[in-house]
Amino acid sequence: MRRAAITGHLALPMICCGLLFDPSQASQDSRDKSRVGLDNLSHDMSTCAAYFSLLSSIIEKSPGSANSKNTAERMKTPGQAMLTQAINVANYIGVEQKVPVQRVEVALKEMVETINNDPPNSLRAMHTKYGQPCDELLVNAPNRFRNLVEQHGD
Numbered sequence: 001m002r003r004a005a006i007t008g009h010l011a012l013p014m015i016c017c018g019l020l021f022d023p024s025q026a027s028q029d030s031r032d033k034s035r036v037g038l039d040n041l042s043h044d045m046s047t048c049a050a051y052f053s054l055l056s057s058i059i060e061k062s063p064g065s066a067n068s069k070n071t072a073e074r075m076k077t078p079g080q081a082m083l084t085q086a087i088n089v090a091n092y093i094g095v096e097q098k099v100p101v102q103r104v105e106v107a108l109k110e111m112v113e114t115i116n117n118d119p120p121n122s123l124r125a126m127h128t129k130y131g132q133p134c135d136e137l138l139v140n141a142p143n144r145f146r147n148l149v150e151q152h153g154d
Contacts (some may be wrong), residue, residue, distance in 0.1 A: 052079025
């Protein structure tokens, strides 16, 4: 008996909320959030492209072992892949291809400033700020992209 009374009191507010709910608006909100997420992914990929490019350049120019050229190439490859994917994601959401390239340039400038501001500690700072997140992004980017695209398509 008590359940029926509670249900009766809740029926009118539930009906009103149902009438106010616009599924197309919820779907648009989801697409907007997904677009922001995809833009953030493109930004992160651009930053990582800059990181791997800079790391490759530093390794290549450093005196040392004969393996430095091979190591530099191994660092350059994910950077190039990240830039390509950053551009692809940007294109998918209608952002011009030059935007990820500009993001790479900005990130490179910030990274060089980080190195120049504290050379003795720059390796640790760079690894913490860029290396670890970029290594994670290499692994997680495909799933992150897929999840965002699924949201975008709703």
